[in-house]
Amino acid sequence: MNDAHVRPVERAIRALTRAFGNRVVTAPAVRAQHANTTTWLPNEPPDAVVYAQSTADVQAIVRICAAERVPVIAFGAGTSLEGHVNAPRGGICIDLKDLNRVLAVHAEDLDCVVEPGVTRKALNEYLRDQGVFFPIDPGADASIGGMTATRASGTNAVRYGTMKDNVLALKAVLANGEIIKTAQRARKSAAGYDLTRLFVGSEGTLGVITEITLRLAGIPEAIAAGTCAFPTVGAACDAAIMTIQSGIPVARIELLDALQVRASNAYSKLSLPEQPMLFLEFHGSSAGVAEQSAQFAEIAREFGGGAFEWAVAAEDRSRLWQARHDAYWAALGLRPGAKSLATDVCVPISRLAECVTATQRDVAECRLVAPIVGHVGDGNFHLSLLIDMNDSDEIARADGLLERLVKRAIAMEGTCTGEHGVGQGKMKYLAAEHGAPALAAMEAIKRALDPQGIMNPGKIVPQDG
Amino acid sequence: MNDAHVRPVERAIRALTRAFGNRVVTAPAVRAQHANTTTWLPNEPPDAVVYAQSTADVQAIVRICAAERVPVIAFGAGTSLEGHVNAPRGGICIDLKDLNRVLAVHAEDLDCVVEPGVTRKALNEYLRDQGVFFPIDPGADASIGGMTATRASGTNAVRYGTMKDNVLALKAVLANGEIIKTAQRARKSAAGYDLTRLFVGSEGTLGVITEITLRLAGIPEAIAAGTCAFPTVGAACDAAIMTIQSGIPVARIELLDALQVRASNAYSKLSLPEQPMLFLEFHGSSAGVAEQSAQFAEIAREFGGGAFEWAVAAEDRSRLWQARHDAYWAALGLRPGAKSLATDVCVPISRLAECVTATQRDVAECRLVAPIVGHVGDGNFHLSLLIDMNDSDEIARADGLLERLVKRAIAMEGTCTGEHGVGQGKMKYLAAEHGAPALAAMEAIKRALDPQGIMNPGKIVPQDG
Numbered sequence: 001m002n003d004a005h006v007r008p009v010e011r012a013i014r015a016l017t018r019a020f021g022n023r024v025v026t027a028p029a030v031r032a033q034h035a036n037t038t039t040w041l042p043n044e045p046p047d048a049v050v051y052a053q054s055t056a057d058v059q060a061i062v063r064i065c066a067a068e069r070v071p072v073i074a075f076g077a078g079t080s081l082e083g084h085v086n087a088p089r090g091g092i093c094i095d096l097k098d099l100n101r102v103l104a105v106h107a108e109d110l111d112c113v114v115e116p117g118v119t120r121k122a123l124n125e126y127l128r129d130q131g132v133f134f135p136i137d138p139g140a141d142a143s144i145g146g147m148t149a150t151r152a153s154g155t156n157a158v159r160y161g162t163m164k165d166n167v168l169a170l171k172a173v174l175a176n177g178e179i180i181k182t183a184q185r186a187r188k189s190a191a192g193y194d195l196t197r198l199f200v201g202s203e204g205t206l207g208v209i210t211e212i213t214l215r216l217a218g219i220p221e222a223i224a225a226g227t228c229a230f231p232t233v234g235a236a237c238d239a240a241i242m243t244i245q246s247g248i249p250v251a252r253i254e255l256l257d258a259l260q261v262r263a264s265n266a267y268s269k270l271s272l273p274e275q276p277m278l279f280l281e282f283h284g285s286s287a288g289v290a291e292q293s294a295q296f297a298e299i300a301r302e303f304g305g306g307a308f309e310w311a312v313a314a315e316d317r318s319r320l321w322q323a324r325h326d327a328y329w330a331a332l333g334l335r336p337g338a339k340s341l342a343t344d345v346c347v348p349i350s351r352l353a354e355c356v357t358a359t360q361r362d363v364a365e366c367r368l369v370a371p372i373v374g375h376v377g378d379g380n381f382h383l384s385l386l387i388d389m390n391d392s393d394e395i396a397r398a399d400g401l402l403e404r405l406v407k408r409a410i411a412m413e414g415t416c417t418g419e420h421g422v423g424q425g426k427m428k429y430l431a432a433e434h435g436a437p438a439l440a441a442m443e444a445i446k447r448a449l450d451p452q453g454i455m456n457p458g459k460i461v462p463q464d465g
Numbered sequence: 466m467n468d469a470h471v472r473p474v475e476r477a478i479r480a481l482t483r484a485f486g487n488r489v490v491t492a493p494a495v496r497a498q499h500a501n502t503t504t505w506l507p508n509e510p511p512d513a514v515v516y517a518q519s520t521a522d523v524q525a526i527v528r529i530c531a532a533e534r535v536p537v538i539a540f541g542a543g544t545s546l547e548g549h550v551n552a553p554r555g556g557i558c559i560d561l562k563d564l565n566r567v568l569a570v571h572a573e574d575l576d577c578v579v580e581p582g583v584t585r586k587a588l589n590e591y592l593r594d595q596g597v598f599f600p601i602d603p604g605a606d607a608s609i610g611g612m613t614a615t616r617a618s619g620t621n622a623v624r625y626g627t628m629k630d631n632v633l634a635l636k637a638v639l640a641n642g643e644i645i646k647t648a649q650r651a652r653k654s655a656a657g658y659d660l661t662r663l664f665v666g667s668e669g670t671l672g673v674i675t676e677i678t679l680r681l682a683g684i685p686e687a688i689a690a691g692t693c694a695f696p697t698v699g700a701a702c703d704a705a706i707m708t709i710q711s712g713i714p715v716a717r718i719e720l721l722d723a724l725q726v727r728a729s730n731a732y733s734k735l736s737l738p739e740q741p742m743l744f745l746e747f748h749g750s751s752a753g754v755a756e757q758s759a760q761f762a763e764i765a766r767e768f769g770g771g772a773f774e775w776a777v778a779a780e781d782r783s784r785l786w787q788a789r790h791d792a793y794w795a796a797l798g799l800r801p802g803a804k805s806l807a808t809d810v811c812v813p814i815s816r817l818a819e820c821v822t823a824t825q826r827d828v829a830e831c832r833l834v835a836p837i838v839g840h841v842g843d844g845n846f847h848l849s850l851l852i853d854m855n856d857s858d859e860i861a862r863a864d865g866l867l868e869r870l871v872k873r874a875i876a877m878e879g880t881c882t883g884e885h886g887v888g889q890g891k892m893k894y895l896a897a898e899h900g901a902p903a904l905a906a907m908e909a910i911k912r913a914l915d916p917q918g919i920m921n922p923g924k925i926v927p928q929d930g
Contacts, residue, residue, distance in 0.1 A: 108710060108815040151655040162653050164662065165630065178902035186811040187843045188627050189880035190616040190666055192887055192895055192925050193907045197629065197662030201655055218712035245573060247683035249714075288753055346651040350573040378652045415654035422657055430657055437643035441914060442658045448913035449906060460657055 008068040009047045009090055015064045016050055016092065023051040034075050034093045036086040040339050040389065041424055044086040046073055046093035053098045055171060055179060055210040062208060063177040065092050065454055072175075073456050074204040076146030077119060079138070081342050082423030084150065084203050088458040094208060096145055102126050103211065110216045111168055111185060116145020116209050123214075132216040135160035138419070139325040145209050151201030153419035155324065158244070158377030159251040159283065160217055162419065164200050171211035172199055175450040185213055198445070203421055204456035206449045220283035224293050225252075225317045229275040229306040233257055233360060233372070236276045237353035239296075239303040240376040244349060246299065248292050252281035253377040254324055257360070260331065260371035260384075267330030268323035273306075278376070279324055280308075281317075327373045331384040335369055338386040343402060343425075345409035346380040346418025355412055356381055359405055366397045380418035407432070422460045430460070473533040474512045474555055480529045481515055481557065488516040499540050499558045501551040505804050505854065506889055509551040511538055511558035518563045520636060520644060520675040527673060528642040530557050536922050537640075539669040541611030542584060544603070546807050547888030549615065549668050553923040559673060561610055567591050568676070575681045576633055576650060581610020581674050588679075597681040600625035603884070604790040610674050616666030618884035620789065623709070623842030624716040624748065625682055627884065629665050636676035637664055640915040650678055663910070668886055669921035671914045685748035689758050690717075690782045694740040694771040698722050698825060698837070701741045702818035704761075704768040705841040709814060711764065713757050717746040718842040719789055722825065725796065725836035725849075732795030733788035738771070743841070744789055745773075746782075792838045796849040800834055803851040808867060808890075810874035811845040811883025820877055821846055824870055831862045845883035872897070887925045895925070 006014075017024045025031075031045035047070075052058045065072045071091025078085060087093065099115035102123065106112065107130045114123060121141045123134050136147060137154040146152070148170060153162040160166065169183035182195035199206060230236035233255070240253050256264065256277045265272055278300075282292040297308045311317045323330070332340050347355045356372060363370045363383070374381030383405065385398050406416045406429045416429040431439050443461045446453075453463045471479075482489045490496075496510035512535075517523045530537045536556025543550060552558065564580035567588065571577065572595045579588060586606045588599050601612060602619040611617070613635060618627040625631065634648035647660035664671060695701035698720070705718050721729065721742045730737055743765075747757040762773045776782045788795070797805050812820045821837060828835045828848070839846030848870065850863050871881045871894045881894040896904050908926045911918075918928045 106813065106815065108706070109813040110710070111813070151659070153653060153655070157653065161630075164653075164659060165626075174902070174906065178905070180903040180906055181900060182903060184875065184880050184898065185813050185878035186845075186874075186880045186883065187814065188618055188622065188629075188811055188845060188883050190618070190882045190884050190886040191880045191891065191898055192666070192904075193671075193910060194616075194629065194659075194662045194666055195903060195906060197659045198910075201657070201659055206658075218710070220712070241573070245575070245683070247685065285756060287756060291750055291752055346653055348571065348574040348576070348650050349652065350571065380651075380653065409651075410649065413650035415649045415651045415656045417655045418651065418653050419655050421655040426656065433649065433656055435646060437639070438645040438647060438660060439657075440643070441639065441645055441660060444913040445658060445663075445910055448909040 009070045012064050012068040012070040012092060013048045016048065016061060019060055020050055025049045034078065034085065034095065036083045037078060039081050039083060039425065040341050040387065041083040041086065044088045046087035047090045049093045049095050051095045051098055055173065058094060058173045058208050058210050059177055059179060061092060061094055062173050062175065066175060066177060066452065069452050069454060071454050071457050072208065074149065074208045076116060076143030077141065079140035079142045080146065080150060080423060081420045082425035084421060084423040084459060086424060096143065099210065105130060107132050110218065111213055112216055113211060113213045114144050115211060116143060118144050120144060120147065127216065131219055133219050134214055135217050136163055136166055139328060144212055144214065148200055148209055148212050149203050150421040153375065155252045155254055155375060157375060158253055159249060164197055166215045167196055167200050167212055168215055169196055169213040170199055170209050172207035172209045174207045175452060175455050201421065203423065203459050205446060205460050206455060222286040222289040223281060223283055223317065224289045224310065225281040225320055226308050226310040227272060227320070228278045228280065228300050228308045229273050230278065231275070231304045233276045233356050234353040235303045235305070236278050237356055237376055239300050239305055240278060241349050241352065242299045243296055244377050246295065248295050250280060250292065250296070250377060251283040252279065254279040255374040255376040255381065256327070257372040260327055260373050263330040263334045263371055264323050264327060267333045268326055270323055279320060328384060331371045331386060334371065335386040339389045341385040341387055341398060342382060343405065344380060344382045344418050344420045345405055345414055345416060346378060347409050347412045347414030349379040351412040351414065352376060352379045355408060358408060359383065362401055362404055366401050368398060368401060378418065379414070424459060427460065474535045477529050477533040477535045477557060478513045481513065481526060484525055485515055490514045499543065499550065499560065501548045502543060504546050504548060504890065505806050505852065506548040506551065509553045511552035512555045514558045514560050516560045516563055520638065523559060523638045523673050523675050524642055524644060526557065526559055527638050527640065530919055531640060531642060531917065534917050534919060536919050537673065538921050539614065539673045541581060541608030542606065544605035544607045545611065545615060545888060546885045547890035549886060549888040549924060551889060561608065564675065570595060572597050575683065576678055577681055578676060578678045579609050580676060581608055583609050585609060585612065592681065596684055598684050599679055600682050601628055601631055604793060609677050609679065613665055613674055613677050614668050615886040616884070618840065620717045620719055620840060622840060623718055624714060629662055631680045632661055632665050632677055633680055634661055634678040635664055635674050637672035637674045639672045640917060640920050666886065668888065668924050670911060670925050671920060687751040687754040688746060688748055688782065689754045689775065690746040690785055691773050691775040692737060692785065693743045693745065693765050693773045694738050695743065696740070696769045698741045698821050699818040700768045700770065701743050702821055702841055704765050704770055705743060706814050706817065707764045708761055709842055711760065713760050715745060715757065715761070715842060716748040717744065719744040720839040720841040720846065721792070722837040725792055725838050728795040728799045728836055729788050729792060732798045733791055735788055744785060793849060796836045796851060799836065800851040804854045806850040806852055806863060807847060808870065809845060809847045809883050809885045810870055810879055810881060811843060812874050812877045812879030814844040816877040816879065817841060817844045820873060823873060824848065827866055827869055831866050833863060833866060843883065844879070889924060892925065
């Protein structure tokens with residue numbers, strides 16, 4: 001009876017502890033680690049962290065939280081950039097790292113079934129000798145569950161698509177504790193609402209994903225990678241645009257501006273000319289790869305690009321892409337002690353050069369340091385704002401820059417985020433991007449599937465708790 | 466005041482007539498034409514048909530219907546096969562054929578914006594001299610709106626994906642009369658719930674689609690098509706499976722069983738050997754196409770296939786694909802006077818040969834006539850059951866066969882429909898395929914966006930009107 005005076009979250013923690021023992025952790029350090037750590041957003045820790053080991057565990061945790069109307073925040077690898085795992089209203093964080101089994105590989109169907117805690121690198125390690133691979137590669141070694149929940153993308157998206165194109169089906173625990181499977185394993189279906197795509201990118205606000213069926217790709221017979229320098233960012237973008245428009249099935253085409261090249265040279269021990277640069281990769285048959293790279297070389301010449309510098313050996317190729325994936329850390333090296341605010345927008349590719357160039361000008365005018373990297377084949381680029389968090393004027397200038405960046409992208413029929421997701425950081429832009437009626441439709445869907453508002457509240461759509 | 470004794474639908478028709486004059490039609494013949502006509506499902510006509518000419522018209526019609534709680538059924542080209550446009554509860558059919566403008570073509574971004582009444586052939590005619598094309602091709606000259614609403618697919622899906630992969634954004638009028646735009650024109654986005662994919666395949670039950678932004682593909686430099694005969698359906702499927710698994714980027718790979726070949730020979734004046742047959746097409750550079758077809762030829766040999774018969778001239782290629790698209794009509798010719806019940810299922814490709822073979826055996830055991838064609842690269846195949854609608858025993862046998870076909874596909878981790886959609890015909894299978902909790906989630910979404918149940922009621926999910 002004296003339980004009535006206990007806060008709901010405390011009652012939930014007691015019930016969870018009865019069920020899960022020492023897999024329930026309330027130590028402040030662990031809680032802080034499970035809140036947002038990779039941006040300038042404040043760290044808002046959950047009240048407790050529970051380490052789940054199965055879908056049934058997740059179901060039991062959600063049911064306990066639902067009974068007490070306590071928030072549930074799913075946690076994968078913690079690599080998100082927009083505050084997705086913060087707990088602004090407290091609640092229970094479900095750490096999914098122990099749901100890390102590859103449940104099935106159907107190489108003949110080019111798919112596999114995994115638990116959400118499997119990371120993309122662990123998956124590719126597992127698949128290594130089966131002739132298939134999982135192509136989606138955000139820089140970090142993110143978990144497949146987190147990548148699904150945030151509709152992640154990366155350098156291969158221009159050829160292989162994003163998570164929306166590569167999740168065939170998923171299992172999720174809903175706010176009401178029910179377990180749904182969104183689709184069968186068939187490659188396509190017209191059987192009802194596309195719950196798969198609704199959950200991909202829903203950031204834990206509609207349910208907790210506990211199993212994912214992924215498309216895989218065959219390992220190409222031949223891979224060729226290399227770099228090509230350009231006189232200006234505009235020229236590099238134009239070469240990328242022409243490459244896409246020409247239908248060259250490039251697997252990766254990544255822009256680094258001169259500042260990022262300088263940062264990556266220092267961090268990754270490269271010796272690239274400090275000019276805007278495209279990193280490219282071609283996949284196909286030996287003849288196909290040779291043909292694609294010759295076609296690209298011709299386009300590069302047309303836009304004043306330098307020679308295409310091959311990375312022939314597999315180690316050189318790995319080194320190149322490791323450098324690309326380390327761009328975030330390299331950028332930090334440009335200004336030790338600064339915090340990096342990594343953001344992204346995406347525009348129709350015809351507007352890319354204009355958007356990147358205007359953004360560079362804006363950065364210069366604001367006297368900020370912000371290297372640019374981009375998945376330019378998709379029209380998607382990143383800005384790493386390096387901010388001295390003790391300088392309130394600089395913070396204010398960065399804030400203004402971000403607002404203008406998003407406004408610029410939306411005005412060009414683009415989006416406030418191509419791949420980082422909404423989380424807390426981009427919520428304020430959704431009305432401008434989608435309009436009030438579409439946002440109201442999202443809110444109606446959220447209320448329909450989570451009437452108590454317990455699933456990762458305070459993310460994507462506003463909702464009273 | 467005596468209006469109170471008038472049925473709601475009559476009040477709606479009066480209001481519509483005040484607004485739209487003779488664009489409101491209640492003639493029985495027109496109403497019957499706007500109900501389902503292409504299956505054995507009974508024709509259930511709407512109470513009136515309104516010819517809309519703009520999104521604003523659609524909004525006005527939906528608002529009038531919402532005020533009277535009268536059903537709204539969107540109508541494109543009327544080519545659907547599962548009763549999607551029937552009006553089991555009466556109501557107002559919105560005919561969208563006059564919303565037939567191509568609003569923009571952005572060849573440089575490989576996209577375009579169209580109204581829903583544009584048909585796929587009209588669109589490709591329009592795009593012809595711009596170096597781009599729209600690849601999705603269900604057999605019929607369906608409207609883009611209908612194709613979007615039913616998540617249509619077709620012969621090119623193995624290479625270019627389905628409507629879910631090729632709709633970038635859409636505009637829709639919701640049940641509350643609000644107009645939403647689901648996404649920007651950027652190629653990818655992580656900005657909130659994927660309303661685009663939720664509406665693709667929603668069959669008019671969540672709103673009426675009034676504008677669609679489509680991905681386009683560059684017209685390939687070279688195209689090669691041809692046919693290849695196989696000793697058995699199993700061998701043809703195995704060759705298709707191996708082709709996909711080998712990563713050959715085949716653009717089309719279509720199966721016709723021996724019976725369908727006989728039908729198509731007669732209907733389309735071909736002279737193919739009456740054996741299971743693959744129709745194929747390769748897209749790419751000249752060298753790439755040559756390489757792909759050589760690789761396929763090797764696979765075909767391995768599975769006892771005959772020589773690959775080229776259709777080199779563009780006319781021969783058109784004739785071949787016209788024959789494939791006319792398979793439905795050709796099948797009818799096998800049994801004049803019969804009704805064709807065209808159905809489809811889709812399974813993981815590794816199970817395809819087994820599923821097709823078991824289905825053929827079942828057809829024979831039921832003493833039915835049912836040629837098979839299939840988009841075998843996707844694991845998707847069609848059965849055209851030719852039924853004497855005066856023979857109740859035959860109808861019962863066909864019914865039983867369909868049940869078993871769906872059960873077989875689902876047991877193989879497949880779906881009750883790869884591309885035809887749910888409509889009325891496949892509603893009864895959704896619980897078996899998705900399970901009660903997932904179906905309940907679909908119902909919750911339907912109620913959230915259409916609380917009065919006026920948008921195409923009696924399709925996909927059960928809901929009280």
